[in-house]
Amino acid sequence: xxxxxxxxxxxxxxxxxxxxxxxxxxxxxxxxxxxxxxxxxxxxxxxxxxxxxxxxxxxxxxxxxxxxxxxxxxxxxxxxxxxxxxxxxxxxxxxxxxxxxxxxxxxxxxxxxxxxxxxxxxxxxxxxxxxxxxxxxxxxxxxxxxxxxxxxxxxxxxxxxxxxxxxxxxxxxxxxxxxxxxxxxxxxxxxxxxxxxxxxxxxxxxxxxxxxxxxxxxxxxxxxxxxxxxxxxxxxxxxxxxxxxxxxxxxxxxxxxxxxxxxxxxxxxxxxxxxxxxxxxxxxxxxxxxxxxxxxxxxxxxxxxxxxxxxxxxxxxxxxxxxxxxxxxxxxxxxxxxxxxxxxxxxxxxxxxxxxxxxxxxxxxxxxxxxxxxxxxxxxxxxxxxxxxxxxxxxx
Numbered sequence: 457x458x459x460x461x462x463x464x465x466x467x468x469x470x471x472x473x474x475x476x477x478x479x480x481x482x483x484x485x486x487x488x489x490x491x492x493x494x495x496x497x498x499x500x501x502x503x504x505x506x507x508x509x510x511x512x513x514x515x516x517x518x519x520x521x522x523x524x525x526x527x528x529x530x531x532x533x534x535x536x537x538x539x540x541x542x543x544x545x546x547x548x549x550x551x552x553x554x555x556x557x558x559x560x561x562x563x564x565x566x567x568x569x570x571x572x573x574x575x576x577x578x579x580x581x582x583x584x585x586x587x588x589x590x591x592x593x594x595x596x597x598x599x600x601x602x603x604x605x606x607x608x609x610x611x612x613x614x615x616x617x618x619x620x621x622x623x624x625x626x627x628x629x630x631x632x633x634x635x636x637x638x639x640x641x642x643x644x645x646x647x648x649x650x651x652x653x654x655x656x657x658x659x660x661x662x663x664x665x666x667x668x669x670x671x672x673x674x675x676x677x678x679x680x681x682x683x684x685x686x687x688x689x690x691x692x693x694x695x696x697x698x699x700x701x702x703x704x705x706x707x708x709x710x711x712x713x714x715x716x717x718x719x720x721x722x723x724x725x726x727x728x729x730x731x732x733x734x735x736x737x738x739x740x741x742x743x744x745x746x747x748x749x750x751x752x753x754x755x756x757x758x759x760x761x762x763x764x765x766x767x768x769x770x771x772x773x774x775x776x777x778x779x780x781x782x783x784x785x786x787x788x789x790x791x792x793x794x795x796x797x798x799x800x801x802x803x804x805x806x807x808x809x810x811x812x813x814x815x816x817x818x819x820x821x822x823x824x825x826x827x828x829x830x831x832x833x834x835x836x837x838x839x840x841x842x843x844x845x846x847x848x849x850x851x852x
Contacts, residue, residue, distance in 0.1 A: 764816055
C-alpha cells in the first residue's frame with residue numbers, strides 16, 4: 457500500500473475515533489502530546505529539514521513520504537486521547553491474536569507445500585516459513601515477539617494465573633518455537649534480552665519467585681534444541697558465533713558481513729559529520745563508499761547499514777541520532793519508574809531490533825514501529841502504582 461494512502465487511512469480511522477469523544481473531553485492533538493511523541497515528531501521534522509542539504513530531492517521526498525506515519529500516529533493518538541486507553545487495550549488484543557493467526561497460517565502454508573510429513577520440520581524455517589505473511593523474517597519475528605508481550609499483559613498479567621495455564625503455555629511456547637524457526641538471529645537474542653530484563657524487573661519489584669525460573673530456563677533451552685535439530689538454523693546461527701568467519705564466507709549475511717556494512721556506514725558519516733548526508737543522499741553516498749573500499753557485495757545487493765542507529769547518524773548527523781535515542785530513553789525511564797512491564801519490554805524490543813536492522817528504512821518496519829511505538833510507549837501509564845504499593849492488576 458502506498459505510504460500516502462496508509463497515512464490517509466490512519467488519520468481517517470483514529471480521527472473518527474477522536475470525534476466520538478464528548479466535546480467536553482476532546483482536545484487539540486498538540487496539547488495531549490507526550491514527550492516521547494513530541495520527540496518522534498521532531499525526529500520526522502528533522503528528516504524533512506534534511507532535504508535542504510540533500511542534492512537528490514526526489515529520493516529525499518520518497519524518504520519523507522515513507523516516514524509520514526512517524527508524524528501522523530502520535531497526532532491521531534493524541535486527538536483520540538479520551539478514548540486512548542480503550543484503543544490501547546484493543547491494540548493489545550489485536551497484536552497477540554493477529555500474530556498467532558499469521559503464525560498458524562504460515563505453518564499451514566509450509567505443510568501444504570511440503571512433499572511429505574518427513575520434510576515438515578526441515579522446511580519450516582526462515583523465509584520458507586515466513587513466505588505466506590509477505591514479511592521478511594526479522595519483521596515477522598518482531599511482530600510475534602510483540603504479540604507475546606501483548607498476550608502476557610492482556611491475558612496473564614490481568615487475570616488469575618492459576619486458570620488457563622495450558623493455553624498460556626501453548627501460546628507462549630508455540631510463539632517461541634515459531635520465532636526460533638524464523639531463524640532471525642537478532643530476534644532470538646532480543647528474546648533472551650527480554651527474558652533477562654523481565655527477571656530483573658520482577659526482582660526489582662520483589663515479585664521474583666523460584667517457581668518462575670524453570671519456565672524462564674525452558675524458554676532459553678528450547679530454542680537451543682531447535683537450532684541443533686534444523687540444518688538451516690545450525691548454519692545461520694553458526695555463522696553468528698564463528699570467530700573465523702569472513703564476509704566472503706558468510707552464506708547468510710552473518711556477523712562478519714554486518715560489521716563490514718557498519719564500518720562503511722561510519723566511513724560515509726565521516727564525510728558529513730555535522731549534518732549527515734541528508735535523507736535523499738545517504739544510499740548513493742553509501743554505495744560510493746562501497747565502491748571506493750571495493751566492497752562488492754554491498755554494491756551488488758545495494759545494502760543499507762543494517763543498523764538504524766548508524767544509518768541515522770550518517771543520514772541526519774548527531775542531532776538525528778540524539779532524537780532517535782531520546783525517543784526510546786524517555787519512555788524507558790517512565791515505564792521503569794511506573795513499573796509498567798509491557799512498556800519497558802516493548803521499548804527494549806524495538807530498540808534492540810534496530811541494532812542489526814535498519815527498521816525505519818522499510819515501509820513494513822515503519823508501520824510496526826510507528827503504530828506499535830505510539831500504542832505501547834509514547835504515553836505514560838498513569839494507572840500503575842508507586843514502587844512501594846501493591847502492583848495494579850493491569851501490570852505484570
